[in-house]
Each structure stands twice: as C-alpha cells, then as structure tokens.
Amino acid sequence: MGKFNICCGTSALVIAALSSALTASAETPWNLKLSGRLLYDYTQADADTADFEIDDTELRSARLAVSGKTDAMDFKVELETDEGGEIIATDAYADFSQKGTSWKIRVGQFKTPNSLEEQTSGRFTTFAERAEFTDAFEFDRRVGIAAHTKGKDWTFMAGAFGGDLNDTPSEEGFALAARGTYTPIHTDAMLVHLGASVRYREIGDRQSNLRYRQRPFAHLPGRMISTGSIAESDTLIGLEAAVLRGPFWASLEYADVRSDLAAGGTGNFTGSGFETGYFFGGERTYKDAKFDRPKVHHPVTERGLGALSVSVAYDTLDLTDAGVDGGAMSTALIGLSWYPTSKTRVGLSIFQSDANLGTSTSGLDPAFADAVRAGVSDDTVTGATLRLQADF
Template identity: 40%
Template sequence: MIGGLGKMNRMLLAGVCAVALLATGVTAAKAGDDEDLDLKVKWKGAPEFSSKDGAFKFKVRGRIMVDYTNADQDFAITGEPDVDATELRRGRLGVEGVVYHDVKYKFEYDFAGDGEVTDAYLQYKGLPVDITLGQFKTPNSLEEQTSSRFITFMERAAITDAFDLERQLGAGLSYKKEQWTAAAGIFGRNIADEANEEGTTFAARVTAAPILTDRRVVHLGASYRSRDNGDYEDLGLYRYRQRAADFHLTDRFVNTGQIGESDDLWGLESAVVLGSFSLQGEYMQLTSEVPADIDFSTHSPTYDGWYLSASYFLTGEMRNYDEGEFDRVHVNHPVNEGGWGAWQIAGRYDTIDLSEGGCEECGEQNTWLIGVNWHLNDYTRLMLNVNQSEIDGGINDGADITGVGLRAQVDW
C-alpha cells in the first residue's frame, strides 16, 4: 500500500510518523517517575531520547533549505535564458541513534527534487578504529565533509561537484582524535544507481590540527580517491562539469561530457580560525582515463581546481571545528532571547579548469562570491549570496553569468 502512495503522501506520512514518535517520547518522559522510567530527554534542535546509562539513543533529524535564485546566464553567448525561480534545495528527514553503546546508526531521506536516500549506515565504535558499513561520504575534502548545514555559502566550491564527490555504498575505517584524523574506505555505487557491475572506488583522507585552542585553529589535510567504473556500459562513463556561478539552478557551461572509464584524484586542504575570522582553501587535481574509441584530443586529460574563502563574524561568534571538519555555529545572543543573532560576512574565489581535451564545452570557469549570513539561533539561518562566473574556452567562451541567491534554512 505504501509503495503506491505518491511522493507528497509519502512525505506527509513520514512527517506524521516522526511527530508521533516525538509526541510519544515526550509524553512518556513527562508521565514517568524518574526513578522508574529509564529515559532521558535532551533538546538538540529536536528531542534526543536516551537511556540513563547512555547505552541507547534515538533522535529524529532533518533539515529544510528553501532557495530563490535570480541569474543572468548571458543568453547572447550561451543560448540559455535567465533564471528566476525558487526550489526546495534540501528537505531531509531521518533518524539516528546508538544501540548498546557501540553501534551507531543513521538513515536520512531527501524529499527535494526526485527524492533520494542520503546517509544510510551502521558504525561500530567498540574498537580503536570505527568501522562503517552502508552509504556515506567518501573521505575527501574539508568542504565536502562539512555538512551542508554548516558550510559558509549556499553551495560548496566547484571542485566538489565537478569531480563528483558523493555518498557511495561501501565499508570504511576511521580513527579520530582531538587534533588529527585518518579515514579510508572501499566503495561501490550510490544507492540510486542500478548496475550489475558497479566498479570500485578507493578513498582516503588524513588531517591534522597542530594548533587547536578555544579560539584558534590551524587545519591541514590531504585526500586521495581512485575510481574504476568497471563495465561502463552499465553505469556510463564519468563526466566532469560545474554549474555557473555556483548556483544549483543555473546551467553547466563547462562540461566534458561522459569520457572517463577510471580516474585518480588527489587534494590538499587547509584552514585557519582566529577567533571570529576564518580562512579556508583547497586544491584538487584529477587525471581521467578516456577509452580509445572516444573522440578526444588526449586520452589522459588532467583537470584541476581550487578555491580560497574568508569569513568574519561581526557579532563575535566563530566557526567551530570538530575532528577534521567544521560544525555548528553557537550564537551568542539568539533572536528568540532578544538578541541580534549572529552576523557573518564572507567571500570566496573559486576556479575549475576543464579545458584539456578540446570538447565543445571544455573550458575554465572562474567565480567570485560574496555572502552574508544571519544566524537567528543555533538551528536557523538566512543566507544571501551574490555570485559572478566568467567562462574561458569552448563554445561558451567569454560568457559572464551573474546572480543573486537567497536561502532560508532550519535543521534539527
């Protein structure tokens, strides 16, 4: 019966179930006597239920991000019209928890777009290294490892999308200490892909924070990924592309098309936090292997890209660092308590070079972004981005794409 429900009905049903679970737990917590009821409730955007000894935990989690984009796509050169549209960028609902201290689980579904499973994994934490099985992010890139809830701009830097960093089904090992981390994994396809032969991906990342105090952080990291898509007639060849002005609703004017049967990616990353000021940057290079029957000027093209971003909190907050990634901003004076919230200004320069190979849309894209973020409290923020991309090379050579984006976001 559930399989026959429409997408909206499934979404409503999931929401009703989540609310029912929360209501049941809260009612039980209120009705029970502390000495008899083995239940603790802690609010973390939504209530987290746990046993008194911490052996079991359960929380309904999710996020809503609603975007508006207005962009001039330089129709005279690209042939693509202006963008003036809204979208549900992310609408996720899921659960996470702990079973008998050592087994962590997480499942989340995104109802935005066509809908997809995002995270779906089990993690065993009873050994010196954590063992993760299921679908999760390959260990690459500071920008990618930082949740979309906590990134500084509406979209991540171009290299993460162009080089196809994503969640995949696999098995991984990770070791995290306060000042350094190491992770590696073997992966197959994404849950959404269907293939009899899915190929293999190996990925690894190490990070170190030689300086880590309450108000100062220096982060250094490196990662590597190697992919082979096996029988590419099943899943198709790899392609490398990026949206103009780093907006989700704009078109892709640098695009190699499907060319790669395997590729190797390596990246370097760094970040500095000095109180309210933060600086972050990454560089990545990818070499792709193109089959002999593909019409390409080189059969081992190399692509690269990098970004540098800076941000500053006018109201004294800081970007919080946690074991190799950035975490939630804690607002000093939330709006709901009569304060001004947290105000952050930011800028980023972003470049991706997909010019080698001589295809029609092979080219380089350089993007400037300016952003203002207003955190009303720890779980809600409004974002403004003003972006501009210039295209160099290919049939879209000389195009200038500019735009403004707005986002309203809440997570729990």
C-alpha cells in the first residue's frame, strides 16, 4: 500500500472537536464528570542465568480525566503521569452522533480497535499487566478518526490513524484498524463473547523501522527479547473469545502479525493469551465488548468483607521467523486480588517468564543484552508484582 498521510488534517480536527466540546454554549446541557485513578506497584524478580535482579516500587499510573455529553456529542480528555513525572495526554477525543442512525464518529486520540484485553481498562484487567503480545505488537493510542456502532449483541468500529498526539503524529506513519464483536449468548446467567480485529501499519518517512520486543511480564524490568528494528509495515489479525458465568470467567486471544521486512521478505510473528478465574463474593462484568468494573456483593463500606478473585493465565510470544531471531517467551501467571470495594483493589501477580533470548540485543535490558553476548540461549525470570489500586 502506498503512503497515506492521515495526520495532515487530523490534529486540526482533534483541536477543533475538543475546542467545540469545551467551549460550547452556556445553554448546552452538559453532564460533566471528573474521574481519576492511581496504580502503584511493587515488584521483586530475578533471573536464573542473567545478572538480573529487581526489588523496587513504581507509580505505574496516575490519571485525571474530564468527560461530558449531550444528545449530539460526548467527549473525554484524560491526562496521565507516572514515575518519571512527565504529563501526557492519553484519551482526548469527541464522539459525534449521527441523526437517524446508530453510528457515531470519533475524532481525536484513542486506542486503535484491537484486542479484548487491550480495550478493557487497566482498572479492570485481571493481572498487573496485559498479555505480552499486546505490548510486543504495540497496541496503542493514536490520533485518528473512526466510525463505530453497536446493536444488542454486536459492536463494530473502524478507523484511520496517524501517530501519538504527544509526539509528532504527522511523522509517525499511519494505521488502519477495525474490530467486530458478537455475543451469541447474552443472558443473565451466561455470556459468550466472540471477536476479531485487524490492523495495518506503515512507518513514516522519518520514523525508524517497526520492532517487536517484550519484558518478563512486569513493567519495571527492561526488555528480555527483541527483534530489533526490522519492518517497514505490518498487518495484524486478532481473534478473541470469552465466557462469563456467574463468578467464573475465561478468555482466550490469538494474534498473528505479518511483517514486510526492510531486508526483504515477510516475517510471521505470533502471540496468544489465556486466562481463567473465579470470584468469591463478587463477579466480573461485561459492557460494550469489553470487561467492565467488577461487582462486589458485600463491600467493606457496607460492613462486608469485599470480594476475592483467584486466577491463572498463560501467555506466549514468538518473534522468530524468516531469518529474524528475536527469541520467544512464555509466561505462566497466578493471580490473587482482594476488592474492598468495586473501586479499590490489592492485587498480587506471581509470574514465571521462560524465554529463548534469540540473537538480537537491540533495546534489551543490559543484563539480558550481556547474556545474549555471552552466548546464553535460554533464561527464566521468576517474580511477583503487588498492585495497590484506586479510582473514582
């Protein structure tokens, strides 16, 4: 596909849309809402072979958002900071309703429509981090425009995107993405979710080639495996399924990426994630094609004990193909979370990441880069992340 400059007018559209939202007439019946979140982590982990050990804390995320809506439009603007102290925009978009139809047009910065777990808010995911392929294949927020709609048992969104609003979106290539979901069973007793998504990306003239890499689960360590910068464009196809039945849930995702390599040829890289769990004193919920805020039947604010969830998960990532030896990784997880209320959580994620380190040292944590140079082919990182979480 040839170059497609989406960003030339998109940044202006973002500013115009948000300006319209924030400077609307005083007679406009805005329903304004202020919200926020705080995620704080403690991680302890070490490697079997590499000189790697971590015992540290991190302000994973602190966000503050304002949103509002009328019959014709709704908007959201959210700012985030982390351990580094830099303030960035995460979501910054407006949705415009189309009269006589169920379609809406979204303009601004928001996530490309890919992956059930990626669309689920980080407040409501099971573990401290999402499945490893979501980070390795760079599911992210971009400046763009998208059309979306939904029915009783289905949803659909498709859009065109430039780069990140916080960088130089007009110089970061472009992406096209779409996602559709269907719930063949959607009753009070049981829900079954099926979905598929696609994304095409192409780099900009001043952008480095695409690369795929991943940490050993936790956010604090550096990367453990990496392909280095290898691709000029790629196409991703994702499949997803989930079931919720009372306090039980399970989900499964698979992602396949075909990369047009700068050196010639096509590389095929894959990832998957499976998780299942059970709530005591509560249940997981679902809304608009993603997991939503959990129910806590007896919160501590009502003299209850809150809710407890236990879960297990297994992720895989393969970054080796067509002469690219980016390594491979599999991560086994055990999770335990206590929810005093539906808006507070203490979560423990115990993990073991087993990796074939590959041959690339590009962008790796220094300990794993040194291990690759020393000829170490395989390594294992075992650890745990404790998360304290609250939102309003």
